Amino acid sequence: MRKTKIMVTIGPSSRDPKMLEQLISQGIDCARLNFSHGTLDEHAEVIDNIRRLSKKHNRPVAILQDLGGIKLRLGTLNEPVLLNPGDTISLVPEHETNEPGVLPFPQSGAFRHIAAGHNIFIADGTVRLTVTASSHSRVDAIVQSSGVVSSYKGVNLPGVPIDDPVLTEQDKIALQFGVEHGVDWVGLSFVRTAEDILYAREHLNAAGSKALVMAKLERGEGVDNIDTILPEVDGIMVARGDLGVEIPMERVPLVQKQLVKKSNDAGKVSVIATQMLWSMVVAPAPTRAEISDVTNAVLDGCDAVMLSDETAVGEHPLAAFQTADATVTEAETIYPYFSDLNSRDRTQAITSAAARLVHSLGSKAVVVTSTGRAAFELSRYRPNTNIVAFSHDGAVLQKLCMGWGIRPGGVIPPQQDVAGLVASVIQAGLDGGTIEETDVVTIVHGFSPGVSGTTNAVQVLDMREYLTHVNEERAAAAQSP
Secondary structure, eight states: OSSSSSEEEEEETTTTTHHHHHHHHOOOOOOEEESSSSHHHHHHHHHHHHHHHHHHHOOOOOOEEEEESSOEEBBSSSEEEEEEEEEEEEEEOOBBBBOOEEOOOGGGGGGGGOOOTOOOEEEETEEEEEEEEEEEEEEEEEEEEEEEEEEEEEOTTTOOOOOHHHHHHHHHHHHHHHTTOOOSEEEETOOOOOHHHHHHHHHHHTTOOOOOEEEEEEEEEHEEEEEHHGOOOOOEEEEEHHHHHHHOOGGGGHHHHHHEEEEETTOEEEOOOOOOTTTGGGSSOHHHHHHHHHHHHHHHTTEEEEEEHHHOSOOOOHHHHHHHHHHHHHGGGGOOOOOOOOOOSSHHHHHHHHEEEEEEEEEEEEEOSSSSSHHHHHHHTTOSEEEEEEOOOOOHHHHHSSTTTTEEEOOOOEEESSHHHHHHHHHHHHHTTTTTTHHHHHEEESSSSTTTTTTEEEEEHHHHHHHHHHHHHHHHHHHHH
């Protein structure tokens, strides 16, 4: 079973229930909903369908709510504008303008930091401008590369500080929607500092959200501050589209590897995103380079790879997923399993011991978790086996779908003692097929079942011995008066 997870973006090409059912039945792990597009009603319908189909096929699927964030965009243009090298163009802080040679740029707060010599990239860098003069009300620039710009195209300002809060007013509305619809993860766009995460968590907590937080790294500042960002988040996304404009493109592959390693060391989920199978937006098959890209992301050690336009608006969403699935599976045949990492606290020490036992005994890893942390920490060691996770809360299992090698085993009822907990886990595993009667299992759990932060125990059970003992106890109990 594939251990590196696959996240797919749901959009016009994939939100039809029939296509969603095919994607879920074939094994997607996370559905990304891009809140830069679509209405809240459309997103609500997709969430309802995902939950219904997930239950039908008994395949938990995580839902990531990807917030639009402080994405800089042009305003409204009456018609597209062709720009050629050498043209002079101006940006003004308006939502709309018909003035020739002028582009509307509503985010006026950025103007005070733009100076002569800065570069402005439009539409993922397809159009590049160099600033010649600037003021708080106008920026003049010369066109360096030709292209067509139209309404609402993205704008990148490499090296220019953006002071706006990480959450827009629209994001705050979307956050409340996410709470009401039980999303599992929230993706924060254009994260710059740890303070951005703390600010967002205040709003999440105030809204009553239990979602895990993923920082999308799209700006050079976020990369530079990764060591202080990681302790505050549950995962990161290496969003190579904007990142490849904000920093030199040739740096992106190395930054990707560095971010994944730092994330793994910290026990946080990492996702590689953008243009992984880009040609499949229109073509039925990818390029060889794209297959290599997916393979290298897997071998870098990421938790998940992400498909964006390929499944959101592409012509072949199911084929794109199947291609990613086959590529990941093949890459894992040479995966460097079992990482010997340092431990920084009790939970990491316990899961480290469990990972060593799994590695040396060839046992199956089983985790009982209240919040998901123990499962994510065990995943950090990349054992050569599935990590079967059980919880008293089904929402926790959905969140765990993003973790490398983690397979939800099922929801178990609360127990009063450890013996009852282990018996409940074993029975649920046998009933669900995640544990077999011939397995040796290494179980990680806590001394207070159902209480977060109490993980402190590892048990190794040979199922044949365990089941023989259980049967003998039952027989003795049946014979006693």
